[in-house]
Amino acid sequence: METTGQLFVLSAPSGAGKTTILKQVMANIPRLAFSVSHTTRFPRKGEVNGVDYHFVTKEQFATMRKKKQFLEWAEVHGNYYGTSRPAVLEQLQQGQDIVLDIDVQGAAIINKEKNIASISIFVAPPSLKELEKRLCGRGTDSTDSIKLRLENAKNEMAQAASYDYLVINDTLEDAVLTLQSVIIAERSRSHRTPEGKRFNSGYLQ
Protein backbone atom coordinates (compact mmCIF):
# COMPACT_ATOMS: atom_id res chain seq x y z
CA MET A 1 0.00 0.00 0.00
CA GLU A 2 1.27 3.43 -0.92
CA THR A 3 1.97 5.93 1.80
CA THR A 4 -0.37 8.90 1.65
CA GLY A 5 0.31 12.34 3.05
CA GLN A 6 -1.69 13.91 5.82
CA LEU A 7 -3.60 17.15 5.59
CA PHE A 8 -3.34 19.55 8.54
CA VAL A 9 -5.83 22.40 8.62
CA LEU A 10 -4.78 25.38 10.71
CA SER A 11 -6.97 28.33 11.75
CA ALA A 12 -6.54 31.19 14.17
CA PRO A 13 -7.94 34.60 14.96
CA SER A 14 -5.89 37.50 13.59
CA GLY A 15 -3.06 38.29 16.00
CA ALA A 16 -2.91 34.85 17.62
CA GLY A 17 0.58 34.25 16.23
CA LYS A 18 -0.24 31.39 13.85
CA THR A 19 2.24 32.38 11.13
CA THR A 20 5.18 32.71 13.53
CA ILE A 21 4.40 29.37 15.17
CA LEU A 22 3.96 27.59 11.84
CA LYS A 23 7.23 28.95 10.46
CA GLN A 24 9.18 27.64 13.45
CA VAL A 25 7.47 24.24 13.29
CA MET A 26 8.24 23.92 9.58
CA ALA A 27 11.88 24.74 10.33
CA ASN A 28 11.95 22.11 13.12
CA ILE A 29 10.38 19.12 11.42
CA PRO A 30 10.94 17.65 7.97
CA ARG A 31 8.50 16.63 5.26
CA LEU A 32 5.90 19.31 5.93
CA ALA A 33 4.85 21.56 3.06
CA PHE A 34 2.67 24.61 2.96
CA SER A 35 -0.27 24.58 0.59
CA VAL A 36 -0.21 27.68 -1.59
CA SER A 37 -3.63 29.30 -2.12
CA HIS A 38 -4.93 30.96 -5.27
CA THR A 39 -5.98 34.60 -5.08
CA THR A 40 -7.23 37.32 -7.39
CA ARG A 41 -5.74 40.13 -5.33
CA PHE A 42 -2.58 41.88 -6.54
CA PRO A 43 0.76 40.76 -5.09
CA ARG A 44 2.07 42.94 -2.25
CA LYS A 45 5.68 44.06 -2.22
CA GLY A 46 7.95 41.08 -1.73
CA GLU A 47 5.29 38.45 -2.42
CA VAL A 48 6.31 35.77 -4.89
CA ASN A 49 3.92 34.04 -7.29
CA GLY A 50 3.76 30.31 -6.50
CA VAL A 51 5.34 30.82 -3.07
CA ASP A 52 3.05 33.19 -1.15
CA TYR A 53 0.07 32.73 -3.46
CA HIS A 54 -0.78 31.64 -6.95
CA PHE A 55 -1.86 35.01 -8.35
CA VAL A 56 -4.62 34.58 -10.94
CA THR A 57 -7.13 36.81 -12.75
CA LYS A 58 -10.79 36.90 -11.77
CA GLU A 59 -11.54 35.06 -15.02
CA GLN A 60 -9.08 32.29 -14.24
CA PHE A 61 -10.52 32.01 -10.74
CA ALA A 62 -14.08 31.84 -12.07
CA THR A 63 -13.09 29.07 -14.50
CA MET A 64 -11.51 27.07 -11.68
CA ARG A 65 -14.65 27.52 -9.59
CA LYS A 66 -16.85 26.32 -12.44
CA LYS A 67 -14.69 23.26 -12.84
CA LYS A 68 -15.04 22.65 -9.08
CA GLN A 69 -11.30 22.87 -8.67
CA PHE A 70 -11.47 24.51 -5.25
CA LEU A 71 -11.66 22.56 -2.01
CA GLU A 72 -12.90 25.81 -0.51
CA TRP A 73 -12.96 29.44 -1.60
CA ALA A 74 -14.01 32.77 -0.14
CA GLU A 75 -14.49 36.39 -1.13
CA VAL A 76 -12.82 38.92 1.15
CA HIS A 77 -13.12 42.65 0.43
CA GLY A 78 -13.84 41.99 -3.25
CA ASN A 79 -10.94 39.58 -3.73
CA TYR A 80 -11.20 35.84 -4.11
CA TYR A 81 -9.11 33.25 -2.27
CA GLY A 82 -9.21 29.50 -2.85
CA THR A 83 -7.51 26.18 -2.17
CA SER A 84 -6.84 24.12 -5.29
CA ARG A 85 -8.24 20.61 -5.01
CA PRO A 86 -5.95 19.00 -7.66
CA ALA A 87 -2.83 20.58 -6.13
CA VAL A 88 -3.69 19.34 -2.62
CA LEU A 89 -4.65 15.87 -3.84
CA GLU A 90 -1.48 15.51 -5.89
CA GLN A 91 0.73 16.42 -2.93
CA LEU A 92 -1.15 14.02 -0.62
CA GLN A 93 -0.92 11.20 -3.14
CA GLN A 94 2.81 11.75 -3.36
CA GLY A 95 2.97 11.15 0.39
CA GLN A 96 3.60 14.79 1.19
CA ASP A 97 2.15 16.13 4.46
CA ILE A 98 0.67 19.56 3.95
CA VAL A 99 -0.59 22.44 6.05
CA LEU A 100 -3.55 24.55 4.96
CA ASP A 101 -3.77 27.94 6.58
CA ILE A 102 -7.44 28.86 6.27
CA ASP A 103 -10.24 30.61 8.13
CA VAL A 104 -12.94 29.01 10.24
CA GLN A 105 -15.47 28.84 7.38
CA GLY A 106 -12.97 27.21 4.99
CA ALA A 107 -11.90 24.74 7.67
CA ALA A 108 -15.52 23.71 8.26
CA ILE A 109 -15.96 23.00 4.52
CA ILE A 110 -12.80 20.87 4.34
CA ASN A 111 -13.83 19.03 7.49
CA LYS A 112 -16.94 17.84 5.60
CA GLU A 113 -14.92 16.50 2.62
CA LYS A 114 -15.57 12.77 2.51
CA ASN A 115 -12.62 11.85 0.34
CA ILE A 116 -9.94 13.74 2.24
CA ALA A 117 -9.17 12.99 5.87
CA SER A 118 -7.86 16.06 7.64
CA ILE A 119 -6.58 16.97 11.07
CA SER A 120 -7.76 20.36 12.29
CA ILE A 121 -5.84 22.59 14.66
CA PHE A 122 -6.96 25.87 16.16
CA VAL A 123 -4.36 28.35 17.40
CA ALA A 124 -5.77 30.65 20.07
CA PRO A 125 -4.51 33.37 22.37
CA PRO A 126 -4.92 32.48 26.07
CA SER A 127 -7.84 34.93 26.28
CA LEU A 128 -9.49 37.78 24.38
CA LYS A 129 -8.04 40.22 26.93
CA GLU A 130 -4.53 39.01 26.09
CA LEU A 131 -5.28 39.24 22.34
CA GLU A 132 -6.44 42.83 22.82
CA LYS A 133 -3.23 43.62 24.70
CA ARG A 134 -1.15 42.15 21.88
CA LEU A 135 -3.05 43.95 19.10
CA CYS A 136 -2.76 47.29 20.97
CA GLY A 137 0.93 46.60 21.68
CA ARG A 138 1.74 46.23 17.97
CA GLY A 139 0.71 49.84 17.46
CA THR A 140 -0.15 49.11 13.81
CA ASP A 141 -3.93 48.98 14.07
CA SER A 142 -6.53 51.70 14.63
CA THR A 143 -8.96 51.42 17.56
CA ASP A 144 -11.76 50.52 15.12
CA SER A 145 -9.64 47.88 13.44
CA ILE A 146 -8.75 46.35 16.82
CA LYS A 147 -12.41 46.35 17.84
CA LEU A 148 -13.35 44.54 14.60
CA ARG A 149 -10.54 42.01 14.98
CA LEU A 150 -11.62 41.26 18.56
CA GLU A 151 -15.25 40.82 17.53
CA ASN A 152 -14.14 38.41 14.77
CA ALA A 153 -11.80 36.61 17.19
CA LYS A 154 -14.68 36.08 19.62
CA ASN A 155 -16.78 34.45 16.89
CA GLU A 156 -13.88 32.35 15.66
CA MET A 157 -12.86 31.19 19.15
CA ALA A 158 -16.41 29.97 19.72
CA GLN A 159 -15.63 27.39 16.97
CA ALA A 160 -12.37 26.25 18.55
CA ALA A 161 -13.93 23.22 20.22
CA SER A 162 -14.95 21.78 16.84
CA TYR A 163 -11.27 21.47 15.88
CA ASP A 164 -9.33 18.31 16.71
CA TYR A 165 -6.57 20.14 18.56
CA LEU A 166 -6.18 23.43 20.34
CA VAL A 167 -2.82 25.17 20.52
CA ILE A 168 -2.82 27.97 23.10
CA ASN A 169 -0.24 30.60 22.24
CA ASP A 170 0.66 31.55 25.81
CA THR A 171 4.39 31.40 25.22
CA LEU A 172 5.73 30.96 21.68
CA GLU A 173 8.02 28.13 22.78
CA ASP A 174 5.16 26.06 24.22
CA ALA A 175 2.92 26.75 21.24
CA VAL A 176 5.62 25.61 18.81
CA LEU A 177 6.21 22.47 20.87
CA THR A 178 2.49 21.68 20.93
CA LEU A 179 1.89 22.15 17.20
CA GLN A 180 5.01 20.16 16.41
CA SER A 181 3.86 17.40 18.78
CA VAL A 182 0.47 17.17 17.08
CA ILE A 183 2.14 16.61 13.71
CA ILE A 184 4.65 14.07 15.02
CA ALA A 185 1.92 12.23 16.97
CA GLU A 186 -0.46 12.09 14.00
CA ARG A 187 2.36 10.73 11.86
CA SER A 188 2.94 7.94 14.37
CA ARG A 189 -0.66 6.69 14.45
CA SER A 190 -0.22 2.96 14.03
CA HIS A 191 -2.27 2.62 10.83
CA ARG A 192 -0.26 5.42 9.22
CA THR A 193 3.28 4.20 9.85
CA PRO A 194 4.93 1.90 7.31
CA GLU A 195 6.00 -0.33 10.23
CA GLY A 196 2.38 -0.60 11.45
CA LYS A 197 1.31 -1.74 8.01
CA ARG A 198 4.21 -4.18 7.82
CA PHE A 199 3.67 -5.61 11.31
CA ASN A 200 -0.05 -5.91 10.59
CA SER A 201 0.41 -7.66 7.28
CA GLY A 202 2.10 -10.52 9.07
CA TYR A 203 5.35 -9.81 7.28
CA LEU A 204 7.85 -9.64 10.08
CA GLN A 205 11.48 -9.74 9.27
Added chain:
Amino acid sequence: METTGQLFVLSAPSGAGKTTILKQVMANIPRLAFSVSHTTRFPRKGEVNGVDYHFVTKEQFATMRKKKQFLEWAEVHGNYYGTSRPAVLEQLQQGQDIVLDIDVQGAAIINKEKNIASISIFVAPPSLKELEKRLCGRGTDSTDSIKLRLENAKNEMAQAASYDYLVINDTLEDAVLTLQSVIIAERSRSHRTPEGKRFNSGYLQ
Protein backbone atom coordinates in the same frame (compact mmCIF):
# COMPACT_ATOMS: atom_id res chain seq x y z
CA MET B 1 -16.50 20.60 34.65
CA GLU B 2 -13.59 19.01 36.45
CA THR B 3 -10.44 18.23 34.51
CA THR B 4 -9.84 14.51 34.31
CA GLY B 5 -6.52 12.81 33.78
CA GLN B 6 -5.67 10.72 30.76
CA LEU B 7 -4.64 7.10 30.79
CA PHE B 8 -1.77 6.07 28.51
CA VAL B 9 -1.28 2.35 28.01
CA LEU B 10 2.21 1.35 26.90
CA SER B 11 3.30 -2.07 25.63
CA ALA B 12 6.43 -3.38 23.97
CA PRO B 13 8.25 -6.61 23.27
CA SER B 14 11.06 -7.35 25.69
CA GLY B 15 14.22 -5.58 24.56
CA ALA B 16 12.46 -2.83 22.59
CA GLY B 17 13.72 -0.17 25.00
CA LYS B 18 10.36 0.87 26.46
CA THR B 19 11.64 1.52 30.00
CA THR B 20 14.53 3.73 28.86
CA ILE B 21 12.26 5.75 26.56
CA LEU B 22 9.57 6.16 29.22
CA LYS B 23 12.07 7.33 31.84
CA GLN B 24 13.39 10.07 29.55
CA VAL B 25 9.89 11.18 28.59
CA MET B 26 8.85 11.39 32.25
CA ALA B 27 11.93 13.51 32.93
CA ASN B 28 11.09 15.80 29.99
CA ILE B 29 7.41 16.50 30.55
CA PRO B 30 5.51 17.36 33.73
CA ARG B 31 2.34 15.93 35.26
CA LEU B 32 2.86 12.36 34.13
CA ALA B 33 2.79 9.62 36.75
CA PHE B 34 3.59 5.97 36.54
CA SER B 35 0.92 3.55 37.73
CA VAL B 36 2.40 1.11 40.24
CA SER B 37 1.25 -2.51 39.79
CA HIS B 38 0.51 -5.04 42.50
CA THR B 39 2.49 -8.28 42.55
CA THR B 40 2.81 -11.39 44.65
CA ARG B 41 6.43 -11.99 43.70
CA PHE B 42 9.20 -11.16 46.17
CA PRO B 43 11.01 -7.82 45.83
CA ARG B 44 14.33 -7.97 43.99
CA LYS B 45 17.36 -6.21 45.37
CA GLY B 46 16.84 -2.46 45.26
CA GLU B 47 13.09 -2.63 44.57
CA VAL B 48 10.99 -0.41 46.82
CA ASN B 49 7.44 -1.24 47.92
CA GLY B 50 5.01 1.35 46.56
CA VAL B 51 7.53 2.61 44.01
CA ASP B 52 8.45 -0.35 41.81
CA TYR B 53 5.49 -2.49 42.85
CA HIS B 54 2.96 -2.86 45.62
CA PHE B 55 4.18 -6.14 47.04
CA VAL B 56 1.28 -8.19 48.42
CA THR B 57 0.69 -11.77 49.57
CA LYS B 58 -1.19 -14.28 47.42
CA GLU B 59 -4.09 -14.03 49.89
CA GLN B 60 -4.24 -10.24 49.60
CA PHE B 61 -4.10 -10.55 45.80
CA ALA B 62 -6.89 -13.14 45.78
CA THR B 63 -9.08 -10.89 47.95
CA MET B 64 -8.54 -7.94 45.58
CA ARG B 65 -9.43 -10.17 42.64
CA LYS B 66 -12.63 -11.34 44.33
CA LYS B 67 -13.60 -7.73 44.95
CA LYS B 68 -12.93 -7.03 41.27
CA GLN B 69 -10.33 -4.46 42.20
CA PHE B 70 -8.09 -5.20 39.23
CA LEU B 71 -8.45 -3.51 35.87
CA GLU B 72 -6.40 -6.40 34.55
CA TRP B 73 -4.27 -9.13 36.08
CA ALA B 74 -2.05 -11.94 34.89
CA GLU B 75 -0.15 -14.93 36.21
CA VAL B 76 3.46 -15.18 35.06
CA HIS B 77 5.66 -18.08 36.21
CA GLY B 78 3.47 -18.67 39.28
CA ASN B 79 3.40 -15.03 40.34
CA TYR B 80 0.47 -12.65 40.01
CA TYR B 81 0.58 -9.13 38.64
CA GLY B 82 -2.34 -6.71 38.58
CA THR B 83 -3.38 -3.08 38.03
CA SER B 84 -5.50 -1.66 40.82
CA ARG B 85 -8.74 -0.20 39.53
CA PRO B 86 -9.40 2.14 42.52
CA ALA B 87 -5.81 3.49 42.45
CA VAL B 88 -6.00 4.27 38.71
CA LEU B 89 -9.47 5.81 38.98
CA GLU B 90 -8.49 7.99 41.92
CA GLN B 91 -5.45 9.38 40.08
CA LEU B 92 -7.49 10.05 36.92
CA GLN B 93 -10.23 11.79 38.90
CA GLN B 94 -7.60 14.01 40.47
CA GLY B 95 -6.64 15.11 36.96
CA GLN B 96 -3.39 13.15 37.00
CA ASP B 97 -2.21 11.69 33.69
CA ILE B 98 -0.87 8.19 34.16
CA VAL B 99 1.11 5.62 32.23
CA LEU B 100 0.38 1.92 32.53
CA ASP B 101 3.22 -0.32 31.46
CA ILE B 102 1.49 -3.61 30.61
CA ASP B 103 1.63 -6.50 28.20
CA VAL B 104 -0.42 -6.97 25.05
CA GLN B 105 -3.09 -9.09 26.80
CA GLY B 106 -3.54 -6.57 29.63
CA ALA B 107 -3.70 -3.69 27.16
CA ALA B 108 -6.46 -5.45 25.20
CA ILE B 109 -8.51 -5.85 28.40
CA ILE B 110 -8.13 -2.15 29.33
CA ASN B 111 -9.00 -1.13 25.78
CA LYS B 112 -12.40 -2.81 26.28
CA GLU B 113 -13.13 -0.90 29.53
CA LYS B 114 -16.21 1.19 28.85
CA ASN B 115 -15.76 3.61 31.74
CA ILE B 116 -12.12 4.47 31.18
CA ALA B 117 -10.90 6.09 27.97
CA SER B 118 -7.32 5.16 27.26
CA ILE B 119 -4.71 5.95 24.66
CA SER B 120 -2.60 2.97 23.65
CA ILE B 121 0.97 3.13 22.45
CA PHE B 122 3.12 0.29 21.18
CA VAL B 123 6.90 0.60 21.31
CA ALA B 124 8.59 -1.58 18.69
CA PRO B 125 12.08 -2.21 17.41
CA PRO B 126 12.49 -1.32 13.71
CA SER B 127 12.50 -5.04 12.88
CA LEU B 128 12.81 -8.47 14.48
CA LYS B 129 16.31 -8.74 13.02
CA GLU B 130 17.33 -5.56 14.83
CA LEU B 131 15.74 -6.82 18.06
CA GLU B 132 17.72 -10.05 17.77
CA LYS B 133 20.90 -8.06 17.26
CA ARG B 134 20.17 -6.00 20.38
CA LEU B 135 19.30 -8.98 22.55
CA CYS B 136 22.48 -10.81 21.45
CA GLY B 137 24.49 -7.62 21.98
CA ARG B 138 23.45 -7.36 25.63
CA GLY B 139 25.20 -10.65 26.30
CA THR B 140 22.88 -11.33 29.26
CA ASP B 141 20.56 -13.87 27.69
CA SER B 142 21.07 -17.48 26.68
CA THR B 143 20.40 -18.57 23.10
CA ASP B 144 17.20 -20.29 24.25
CA SER B 145 16.05 -17.20 26.12
CA ILE B 146 16.70 -15.01 23.06
CA LYS B 147 14.80 -17.46 20.87
CA LEU B 148 11.82 -17.35 23.27
CA ARG B 149 11.89 -13.56 23.48
CA LEU B 150 11.93 -13.26 19.68
CA GLU B 151 9.04 -15.69 19.33
CA ASN B 152 7.06 -13.64 21.88
CA ALA B 153 8.06 -10.38 20.18
CA LYS B 154 6.76 -11.69 16.85
CA ASN B 155 3.36 -12.46 18.41
CA GLU B 156 3.24 -9.12 20.21
CA MET B 157 4.25 -7.10 17.16
CA ALA B 158 1.40 -8.67 15.22
CA GLN B 159 -0.89 -6.76 17.65
CA ALA B 160 0.87 -3.41 17.14
CA ALA B 161 -1.65 -2.17 14.59
CA SER B 162 -4.47 -2.40 17.15
CA TYR B 163 -2.75 0.27 19.25
CA ASP B 164 -3.50 3.96 18.69
CA TYR B 165 0.14 4.91 18.21
CA LEU B 166 3.32 3.17 17.20
CA VAL B 167 6.69 4.36 18.47
CA ILE B 168 9.56 2.83 16.52
CA ASN B 169 12.72 2.70 18.60
CA ASP B 170 15.17 3.21 15.75
CA THR B 171 17.18 5.87 17.57
CA LEU B 172 16.47 6.57 21.24
CA GLU B 173 16.27 10.31 20.59
CA ASP B 174 13.53 9.96 17.96
CA ALA B 175 11.60 7.43 20.04
CA VAL B 176 11.62 9.77 23.07
CA LEU B 177 10.47 12.67 20.88
CA THR B 178 7.65 10.61 19.40
CA LEU B 179 6.31 9.28 22.73
CA GLN B 180 6.56 12.74 24.24
CA SER B 181 4.74 14.21 21.23
CA VAL B 182 1.89 11.71 21.59
CA ILE B 183 1.36 12.76 25.21
CA ILE B 184 1.56 16.50 24.48
CA ALA B 185 -0.74 16.13 21.45
CA GLU B 186 -3.34 14.10 23.35
CA ARG B 187 -3.31 16.70 26.11
CA SER B 188 -4.05 19.42 23.56
CA ARG B 189 -7.12 17.77 22.04
CA SER B 190 -9.64 20.60 22.03
CA HIS B 191 -12.24 18.92 24.23
CA ARG B 192 -9.61 18.14 26.85
CA THR B 193 -8.04 21.57 27.30
CA PRO B 194 -9.51 23.95 29.88
CA GLU B 195 -9.44 26.70 27.23
CA GLY B 196 -11.43 24.54 24.80
CA LYS B 197 -14.10 24.05 27.44
CA ARG B 198 -14.08 27.76 28.26
CA PHE B 199 -14.23 28.90 24.62
CA ASN B 200 -16.98 26.38 23.98
CA SER B 201 -19.08 27.39 26.97
CA GLY B 202 -19.48 30.84 25.46
CA TYR B 203 -17.59 32.37 28.34
CA LEU B 204 -14.92 34.42 26.60
CA GLN B 205 -12.98 36.92 28.60
